[in-house]
Amino acid sequence: MADRYWCGECGFRTPWLTRAEGARRLLDHHRARHPGVPPTGHLESTRRPSAPVLLLVGAGLLLLALALLAAACGTVS
Numbered sequence: 453m454a455d456r457y458w459c460g461e462c463g464f465r466t467p468w469l470t471r472a473e474g475a476r477r478l479l480d481h482h483r484a485r486h487p488g489v490p491p492t493g494h495l496e497s498t499r500r501p502s503a504p505v506l507l508l509v510g511a512g513l514l515l516l517a518l519a520l521l522a523a524a525c526g527t528v529s
C-alpha cells in the first residue's frame with residue numbers, strides 16, 4: 453500500500469511513498485512554494501496486490517497452461 457499527497461494550492465503531488473515520507477515531502481513543498489499559507493491538500497491511497505496474491509495468480513496461470521498442454525497432448529495421440 454502506498455500513499456501520495458496532492459497540494460491544495462497547485463498541481464504538485466508527491467511520488468507514491470509511505471504516508472510519513474509523503475507528508476514530509478508535501479510540507480517541504482509548501483514551505484518552499486507557498487510560504488505563509490497553511491498546508492492544505494489531500495491524500496490518495498492505493499492498495500497494490502501483495503506478493504502472496506501475485507504468486508497465487510502466477511501459480512494458477514501455470515496450472516492452467518499445464519492443463520491445456522495435457523489436453524492438447526491427449527487429443528493428438
Ligand SMILES: [Zn+2]
Binds near residue numbers: 459462481482486
Ligand atoms: Zn503547491
